[in-house]
Amino acid sequence: MRPLTLDMLNPQLQTVQYVVRGELAIKAETYRDQLKSGGHNLPFDKVISSNIGNPQQKGLDQPPITFTRQVAALTEWPALADLAPGVFPADVVARAKGLQDEIGSIGAYSHSQGDRDGHSASPDDIFLTAGADAGVSLLINMLITDPTSGILIPIPQYPLYTATLAQHHGRAIPYLLDESSGWSTNPASISAALAKTKEDGTTPKALVVINPGNPTGALLTAATMAELVKLCEEHSLVLLADEVYQSNLHEKERHPFTSFKKIVRDLNSPVPLVSFHSISKGVRGECGRRGGYFELTNVSEEVRALIYKLVSVGLCPPLAGQIGVDSMVRPPKKGEPSYALWKSETDAIHTALASRTKIMAQRLNALPGVSCVESPGALYLFPKIELSAKAVKVAREKGKEPDAFYALRMLDETGICVMPGSGFGQREGEWHYRLTCLCPGVEEYVGKLERFHMGFVQKYGSA
Amino acid sequence: MRPLTLDMLNPQLQTVQYVVRGELAIKAETYRDQLKSGGHNLPFDKVISSNIGNPQQKGLDQPPITFTRQVAALTEWPALADLAPGVFPADVVARAKGLQDEIGSIGAYSHSQGDRDGHSASPDDIFLTAGADAGVSLLINMLITDPTSGILIPIPQYPLYTATLAQHHGRAIPYLLDESSGWSTNPASISAALAKTKEDGTTPKALVVINPGNPTGALLTAATMAELVKLCEEHSLVLLADEVYQSNLHEKERHPFTSFKKIVRDLNSPVPLVSFHSISKGVRGECGRRGGYFELTNVSEEVRALIYKLVSVGLCPPLAGQIGVDSMVRPPKKGEPSYALWKSETDAIHTALASRTKIMAQRLNALPGVSCVESPGALYLFPKIELSAKAVKVAREKGKEPDAFYALRMLDETGICVMPGSGFGQREGEWHYRLTCLCPGVEEYVGKLERFHMGFVQKYGSA
Structure with missing residues (x-):
């Protein structure tokens, strides 16, 4: 008998690829730990997680919708309604009470028709x-x-x-x-x-x-x-x-x-x-x-x-x-106490995302060797990058896909973590990366992307 | 093209058996709905879910540990600490703050060493x-x-x-x-x-x-x-x-x-x-x-x-x-503000469960044709029931396992939902059922079980 090793396991599972939490994401975490512990000599002062559509994570800090969190808090500890009178809007109290009555009584917790x-x-x-x-x-x-x-x-x-x-x-x-x-x-x-x-x-x-x-x-x-x-x-x-x-x-x-x-x-x-x-x-x-x-x-x-x-x-x-x-x-409806706040919170999120997506696509499209479809929905852009024969060669020598090599260099130089197109699939011989449009401070962020790309082109030549 | 039917699906999945949410659990839900809507002629006024170890469900109502729920409520809506000053104990506020700082910053959210x-x-x-x-x-x-x-x-x-x-x-x-x-x-x-x-x-x-x-x-x-x-x-x-x-x-x-x-x-x-x-x-x-x-x-x-x-x-x-x-x-420690309440809540749950388990095992063992191992742990008893040839025959005629038939009759007559031993596996020719020891009102509950069993023996004879 020996410890559990890979050869004892389902071989199919070992073929699973999951770029979103792969090498880049793990390296980004290492950089984050280094920044936190201090005494590093990294060329950036924060890691920007553009690798995953996780709007509320640290650094992105998209605020949660207050209504949802108020209902959730009250469901967690129903005594709060009495202990903190007036703190929760009336529609939140009613919603939490309704959920409380429903939950537990039905296993499947069905959805209203x-x-x-x-x-x-x-x-x-x-x-x-x-x-x-x-x-x-x-x-x-x-x-x-x-x-x-x-x-x-x-x-x-x-x-x-x-x-x-x-x-x-x-x-x-x-x-x-x-x-x-x-x-x-x-x-x-x-x-x-x-x-x-x-x-x-x-x-x-x-x-x-x-x-x-x-x-x-x-x-x-x-x-x-x-x-x-x-x-x-x-x-x-x-x-x-x-x-x-x-x-x-x-x-x-x-x-x-x-x-x-x-x-x-x-x-x-x-x-x-x-x-x-x-x-x-x-x-x-x-x-x-x-x-x-x-x-x-x-x-x-x-x-x-x-x-x-x-x-x-x-x-x-x-x-x-x-x-x-x-x-x-069942979001708050017009006329209910929570409606105005809910409306302003959701509008602000929609507006910021649309505006960031537009600015990012325009600025990426202005870079040499980069083209980016302007996206009307979701949270991402997937720009195509042309990589020189030299860049491809260096990447292959390091055992990396060329777009993964590009993304790793970007992370090393700017602290921005994006995901290489090879993790999502693309036409043979083409290279892309995916980045989310969730990061606040779009000027600083896109500025870093631009400087990195120009430096990369300078070092490895254009395609 | 036609709608999706079973023959188009993975045949292996169709062999999955899961008694805990099977025929009995579904029938119990139907009875619960009938009781709620009124106008029924059922011989009981509540359904008692002894089929699943779900302590906080309706009818069992084991209270949640206050500390856990306070921390959870505060993590849901951190503004509460300021909006409802003095409502949360200081250790709860500190714990929620600590979790808030941790969450999001690390994907795997690791556990302290x-x-x-x-x-x-x-x-x-x-x-x-x-x-x-x-x-x-x-x-x-x-x-x-x-x-x-x-x-x-x-x-x-x-x-x-x-x-x-x-x-x-x-x-x-x-x-x-x-x-x-x-x-x-x-x-x-x-x-x-x-x-x-x-x-x-x-x-x-x-x-x-x-x-x-x-x-x-x-x-x-x-x-x-x-x-x-x-x-x-x-x-x-x-x-x-x-x-x-x-x-x-x-x-x-x-x-x-x-x-x-x-x-x-x-x-x-x-x-x-x-x-x-x-x-x-x-x-x-x-x-x-x-x-x-x-x-x-x-x-x-x-x-x-x-x-x-x-x-x-x-x-x-x-x-x-x-x-x-x-x-x-990381429960509250001695000397922390939440310790006393936490201790009294957890002690009460332990004591009630141990006492109910003991009483139920003793009373079940006193019934003819029932024997029950006294359980030192977990939430269940698994009594063995001897069933007469007549009971087995009637069950088979209805296409039921004999212990499932017994459990269905129990549900029909008392509103108590237990799970037949055949869903858990047992020696050939033996019959059991599993019931949880979570139900409050043990006297009333065990009384119903006893009356049902005696009636069943009277009707179908002893083994």
Whole structure:
């Protein structure tokens, strides 16, 4: 007998790649510790986490929505309503009381019946989860029937999808998004990916669409969405719609968000649809609560019962996350005491994000060898960077992907942590990185990015 | 294309059994709804949930520990410290401030370095999870290397284990606990189970031990634990120690709890050990927060790095759960303002649970055809019931396991929801049920159980 070593474990899991918490993120933490302990000689005085869409983390400090936190505090310690009279607005007290009466009495803690996009929603079709990723993982586990099963994944993608597929012994079927038309989703590229599966014996089971896109920030038009639904019909694919950024819209009039549920229902399509939502993004940014839900459309009663059973094995999603979902789907209404503050807080977050995204895209586009699609939604930009043959050679010698090498140099010189495009997938021979648009102090921040890029080009030459 | 139906899904998942949220639990919810809406003609006026160890649920109403909830409320809305001066004790304010400074700055939110059972603990070996079950699921996923991999599971067991094995395509290798000696774990029965695996080509990878036991309430002696560790050494098994009930001890002097970590370290054994803990049980009963952790012993650096990566794909355990873990491992100390209340709250919970467990076991043992091991730990009793040939026949005709039939009749007549032994596993031809010892009003409750049992015997005869 010897200690537990890798060779004793599921080999499939060792293929899991997860750039968002990879080498760069770990190095950024090391720098942060060095800065905290003092006595360092780093060329920066703070680490800026642009690697993960975690709006409330230190350094970004997007303030939480007061209403949500007031309700949560009162649910944690209900005696506060009496011990601190007048501190909580009346609608907060009423909401907390209502939740208190509900929680515990029903295991599944269902969601009130509602209506969205002109189509009804039934609580039976909605499952609360610990963040969208818990739902994605469950659905992928269910859809992989054998090791030849595959799921269509956009490239670039949010790497949760390939990581979860690896955990559940399924195959990723990559389809390319089109950078030249603003990272649009072209049904023809999905058809091309499907044609390839016939050659390698992969059975396509589902199509993942991330809208608004991560890492691209793109928004699908209703016309494209209808084409995608038709394509799912033709190929008997389940549609997995990751819509967690649906309320991060920077130009609502020109680029509105349409839900896949609306498209599927409007078309009267039989396509099975699972749409995912979360409280971690949007104006809430409540990543730490772990709250989210998925909604089923065109799914049989028996499958719903199976999902209920499987969800129950995980016991229940965290109540703090459930309370967060409640305040997302039932925010204060006009005329209620908490409305004015809620409105000003959410407006401020929307405005700041839209303005930062615009400034960053413009300034990045002005740099030599950098081009960046201006993003109408989500929290990210995904600029393309041209790297010289010399830069590529040096990177390869160090055993790094060239864009990872670029990102590591950026971290070393500026303290800014971004994620290399190679972690999300990209066309062969192209290089990108993803950065969030969450950092305050955009002038200082973009200034650092510009100086770093110019220095890098000076050192390694332009492409 | 047609709606999503069962035949399109992973067949393995359809074999998942999870009695804790099965037919009985669903029927109990229906009764609860009927009672709430009025106009029913049920022979009881409340449903008593004895099916799940969820101490704070409605009807049980074990009060939460005030300290934990005060810290949580203040972390949710830090402005409260100033808005409600004097409402929070000084140690609560200090703890919340400390957590606030910590959270967000470090992704993994590590645990302060500590020492337990005379052996040191390193934060690198500890991973915070969303309840113990999330950790169990991860470890089982890692240890199942191919479909012949098996894990030794006690019978009776907490059905999370078989359900999770089914989800990850692994095999359960059952070993029988010995009811005649107080549900003790006999290493010989594990050896017998291992011998059988040679016949059916199963590769044993790990041994699950639940201590204190669920559903049995048994406690292992240090001598038995040492034998189990030796057995793991001989057969190269990873030891998975489910120790979530470690602080639910009813007779601490006669039946103390010893951690497997102490045994492994004292023996200087190389056996890889993963021990699981949770905030859902003990005196906390904070099931809804989803907090827990596991600690690794004798696990290589590379495996720890892999676990870190896999845990990161799930992003992070809920902060509310992490805060709960903090207050479990760092409760108020003597001399601190919150100590007296904390002490009286936790003492009251321990005392009530121990006393209810004793009374219930005595009264059950006095019934004809019922025998019940008196439990020194955890939250449950698992009485054996003898059922007549007539009862067995009627049950089979209705397509039910005989103990499920008994439990359904109990629910129909008394509103008490217990779980049949067949959902946990038991010797062929024996029948049991599991009930929690969490219900207040033990006189009324046990009286109902007694009247039901006598009526059942009258109707179906004794065995």
